[in-house]
Amino acid sequence: MRIGELSRRTGVSERALRYYEEQGLLRPQRRPSGYRVYGDADVAAVRRIRVLLAAGLTLAQIVAALPCMVDDDGLLLPSCPELVDELVKHRDRIGEAIGELEATRANLDTIIAAERRAG
Structure with missing residues (x-):
């Protein structure tokens, strides 16, 4: 084809x-x-x-x-066993990034909630 x-x-x-x-x-x-x-x-x-x-x-x-x-x-x-190790590391990096994004979202939620209370 x-x-x-x-x-x-x-x-x-x-x-x-x-x-x-x-x-x-x-x-x-x-x-x-x-x-x-x-x-x-x-x-x-x-x-x-x-x-x-x-x-x-x-x-x-x-x-x-x-x-x-x-x-x-x-x-x-x-x-290949070494590939599994690399995939685990990759998954762990994604998990860390998700944690950082969740913390960022929580900070934004706090800022938004403070603004709504003040407004």
Whole structure:
């Protein structure tokens, strides 16, 4: 399939698919004309990339993680112990960021409540 079909099947823009290729996440075959040719494995790869992006990983992290991910009937599972350690660290960083945002929201709530009492 060509890039337009891959885009339709995955819901990912052609521009993003080209960027994934530039980053080494996709490696389509090329016809002599230069057209990219994708297969069903590329559809699955794009879906894995999207799941990892939704989990907050950067493309650089995904490049490192993809070789250690296996698709178990639609569920992504890490197959390398060191990847699990990195994912735990990433999750912990997200938890810290959430805590900081909650503290910020509490500060805003206090300021808003004080203004409402004064007004």
